[in-house]
Amino acid sequence: MPVNIKENYEMVTKVLVSAAIALGAAVGVAAPAMADPVTSTTTCTCQPPAEKVGPAVPSLEQFTQGIQKAFSDLQARQGQH
Numbered sequence: 398m399p400v401n402i403k404e405n406y407e408m409v410t411k412v413l414v415s416a417a418i419a420l421g422a423a424v425g426v427a428a429p430a431m432a433d434p435v436t437s438t439t440t441c442t443c444q445p446p447a448e449k450v451g452p453a454v455p456s457l458e459q460f461t462q463g464i465q466k467a468f469s470d471l472q473a474r475q476g477q478h
Contacts, residue, residue, distance in 0.1 A: 455463070
């Protein structure tokens, strides 16, 4: 099996370019954090957490009532057949 040196160089080049792109993207996405040398505190430029969107979680009582209603509906349907 002959070794094609040109193909090997092309493959190594592709791998190195892909690794450089991945590393650049990872560094660019990371949120910068720095320490304030005067107060020795750390600051962050992170975004605040998003507001909660969507329905609230039902209470245990609401959940139980939903289960009971489903069972009674199921029994009513079974009584019709």
